[in-house]
Amino acid sequence: MAIDLERWPAERSEMSRRIARHDWRATALGPTGEWPTALRVLLDTLLDAPLPMCILWGEAGLQLYNDAHAALIGRHHPAALGAPVTDTWGKLWPELVEAHGRGAQGRAFQLHSQCLSLSDGNDADSTWFDLSLSPVRDGPAISGQLLCLRHSEEEALRRRQDEMKLIIDALPVLIGYVDKDLRYRYNNRHYEEWFGHSPAWLYGKRLVDIVGERALDARAAEIARTLAGEDVVFEAYMPHKDGQPRQSLMHYLPRRDANGDVQGFFLLAQDVTERWKAEQALRELNETLESRVQERTEALAEVYERLVAEMASRQQAQEALRQAQKMEAVGQLTGGIAHDFNNMLTGIIGGLDLIQRYNQSGRHAETQRFIDAAVSSANRAAALTHRLLAFARRQPLNLKRVDLNALVESMHDLIVRTLGSHILVDALLEPDLWPANSDENQLESALLNLVINARDAMPDGGSLYIATSNIQVEHQAEVGELTPGRYVRLSVIDSGCGMTPKVLAAAFEPFFTTKPIGQGTGLGLSMIYGFARQTGGHVQIVSEPGNGTEVTLYLPAHPEAWSLTVPAAPEVHVPQALHGETVLVVEDDPAVRLLVLDVLVMLGYRALEAAEGNAAVHILKSSERIDLLISDVGLPGMNGRQLADIARQQRPGLKVLFITGYAEQAASSGFLEPGMDLVSKPFSIDHLANRIRDMLAGAL
Structure with a gap:
């Protein structure tokens, strides 16, 4: 059917x-x-x-x-x-x-x-x-x-392998595999561009035949660690077919079989020659700077020594003048490079900060370790600049109420780890201590520097005491050059080797250090001296060979020292734009200007830009809405402070946020008027965003 x-x-x-x-x-x-x-x-x-x-x-x-x-x-x-x-x-x-x-x-x-x-x-x-x-x-x-x-x-499977090979060959990185006998078993196309040999020719060749004995010996320890199962990252010299010296960032990744035994390792190498050359140039610049400072210091020393020989009766005054003039000479020398150096650092740190944010959203996570290393290097360079400006008294300070006892207690664990178990740490803190009027970040740095100096003076162990107390200065010159008034005293006392009179006399000189070459910059105590003087305070050292050292900072008491009122915690502001505000950015450095504009757009602000004062005045005279002016202080021609005066003539009450890498007048009192604030370069994106939001919200 x-x-x-x-x-x-x-x-x-x-x-x-x-x-x-x-x-x-x-x-x-x-x-x-x-x-x-x-x-x-x-x-x-x-x-x-x-x-x-x-x-x-x-x-x-x-x-x-x-x-x-x-x-x-x-x-x-x-x-x-x-x-x-x-x-x-x-x-x-x-x-x-x-x-x-x-x-x-x-x-x-x-x-x-x-x-x-x-x-x-x-x-x-x-x-x-x-x-x-x-x-x-x-x-x-x-x-x-x-x-x-x-x-x-x-x-x-064959197609996937072909596609993977196409991707690997397109990467501008040497990618290869070396077996445990140190013979190449795979190489991408970039090897041919670097060494002049095709991947097919390289197959089976020994590593030493390609990179040479010099390069192989230099990385023998890293190869041994990798074959032992360790993931290794380092920098090394890499020969190139053009004969020029090349620096490479190397990454060795062990390859294991099914039993977990290492059979060889993957090799990744990236050309970082340009970055390495830039670091070399910066190092040479620093060495040249130290040499010039030393030459000027020696010249000044000869002049002052002749004057002292002729006038023994005015020796103390001449020594004070010698110290002040040496400080001024170094300040003039270092201040000139600080502006441009901080502009470069702002571009580096800000750009890397943005890349980190993209990585956190899932983009290019493989680059995170290199980003962290670059940020760390840039921040170390920034710290050096801050020290240079601090001892020259050119670093703008963020003076505010600081609870010195709380600061010491918060740093206790860090101090103990820094000193090591062979040094006893104790604190003698006055219970009713007045609040200090100081820059909290600079004060933390100063205290940590003093602790490190004390540790180096006690290589065989000892004791360290941190003490705080109130002091009322009644007469001029009772303590250094302090004017009469209330001060808070912070002392760091060690039982170390102490200082000879000659070392004590030169302790505050910039670049002076008793440490071996390469282990100290000689900027620690000079930075502390500049910081203390800039806050309106003072620093003293008492030391004798074999009897330890006591370094005492005198910091002005905060006006709240006369009041029992505890300030309210600052309100937390949302950094995003709230009402479509418009911000005018005036910055002559393209990298910094691009960074600030990018941050503003990311936060939802409408951004206008100008590279110098005259262009900014043209925008200020227009009908454009402008809620905030962000300006560099050191602009060509008309400086940022002059631009702010013209801006307020056109738009009374306009809020102004200055950004500066180095500007002597910005560090002086009276530079800022109501409705104005200042951020020092380099700055983080979060810090800039919060300062902008605070100003627009009327918190400043």
């Missing part, structure tokens, strides 16, 4: 309904008018199969297929349904037509990695398959063939 496809259950697949709409009776029914038994069995199996399957029925190879096969051939369906295979596949797949002809003779075939083009020859739409073609028998006779398709795993 013939099967009526129209009466099949409704839950059959969509393909069964498509088949039912075609007249198969004339072509697929047997001579008795019934569906052949083999075809009925295949239909029940075929329609619900997950893989692309197709029946080629009869001598003409009539196509009957399932939903998966229909999805595979795309636009060729439904025309292919019921059509001879030669009509549909002949122009698309000659191998299939040939195999169909041989399959009619009763043989099964397997064809591997066949390229099926579904767009009549367009390679972009080609897909690779493994195919099997099996005869279908209805009794002894061959009634048709069953075609099964499966994506070729072998070809897919």
Whole structure:
């Protein structure tokens, strides 16, 4: 009895309904008018199969297929349904037509990695398959063939390998694999650009034959650590085919087998020659700076020594003058380079800060370790600049109320770790200590410097005491040059080797140090001296050889020392723009200007820019909305403070935020008027964002 496809259950697949709409009776029914038994069995199996399957029925190879096969051939369906295979596949797949002809003779075939083009020859739409073609028998006779398709795993793997090789070869980094016998087993194309040898030529070559004995000996320790299972990152000399010295950032990653044994290591090398040259140039500049300071110091010393010899009766006054003039000479020498140096640091730190934010959102996470190293190096350079400006009294200070006892207690763990277990640490803190009027960050740095000096004076162990107390100065010159008033005293007392009179006399001189070359800059005590004097305070040292040293800072008491009122905690402001405020940025350095503009846009502000004062005045005279002016102090021509005066003539009450790397007038009192504030370079993005938000919210 013939099967009526129209009466099949409704839950059959969509393909069964498509088949039912075609007249198969004339072509697929047997001579008795019934569906052949083999075809009925295949239909029940075929329609619900997950893989692309197709029946080629009869001598003409009539196509009957399932939903998966229909999805595979795309636009060729439904025309292919019921059509001879030669009509549909002949122009698309000659191998299939040939195999169909041989399959009619009763043989099964397997064809591997066949390229099926579904767009009549367009390679972009080609897909690779493994195919099997099996005869279908209805009794002894061959009634048709069953075609099964499966994506070729072998070809897919080969394609993925080709794509991965393409990506690795495109990277501007040496990427290779070295076995435990130190022979190359893989190299990317960048090796040819570096060494002049192709990856094929390098295969099997010894590492020493390529990089040379000098380079191999220099990294022998790192190779040993890697083969022992350690992930190693370091910098090393790398030879190049052009013969020029090259510096590379190397990364060795051990490769383990299934048992966890190291069989070799992957080698990644990045050219960092330009950065290395810049560091070398900066180091040479620093050495030149120290040499010039030493020469000027020696010249001044000779002059003053002659004056002292001629006037023994004025020795004390001459010594004070000598100290002050040496400080001034160094201040003039270092101040000139500070502005440009801080502009570069701001671009470096700000740019890296932005990259870190992108990485935190999931971008380029692999670069994080290098970003951290760059930020650390840049911050060390920034710290050196701050020290230079501090001892020259040119560093703008953020004076505010500081609880000195709380600061000492908060640093206790850091101080203990810095000193080591061989040194006893104790604190003698006055309970009713007045609050100090100081810069908290600079004060922390000063205290840590004193602790480190004390540690170096006690290599065999000893005791260190940190003491605080109140002091009322009644008469001028009672303590150094302090004016009468209330002060807070911070003392660091050690039981170390002490100082000779000659060392004590030179202790505050910049670049003077008793440490070996390369272990100290000689800026610690001079920085503390400049910081204390700039706050309106003073510093004294009492020391004798063998009897330890006591360094005492005198800091002005905060006006709240006369009040019992504890200031309220500052309100936390949201750094994002709230009302579409507009900010005008005036900065002559392109990198810093771009950084500040990028921060403003990221926070939701509308930003306007100008590279110098005259261009900014033109914008200020326009009808543009401007809620805040951000200006560098050291602009060419008209400086930032002059621009602020003109801006307030055009727009009374306009708030102004100054940014400065170095400006002598900015460090003086009276520079800022109400509605003005100042941020020192280099600054972090969060710090800048909060200062902008505070000003626009009226907190300053």
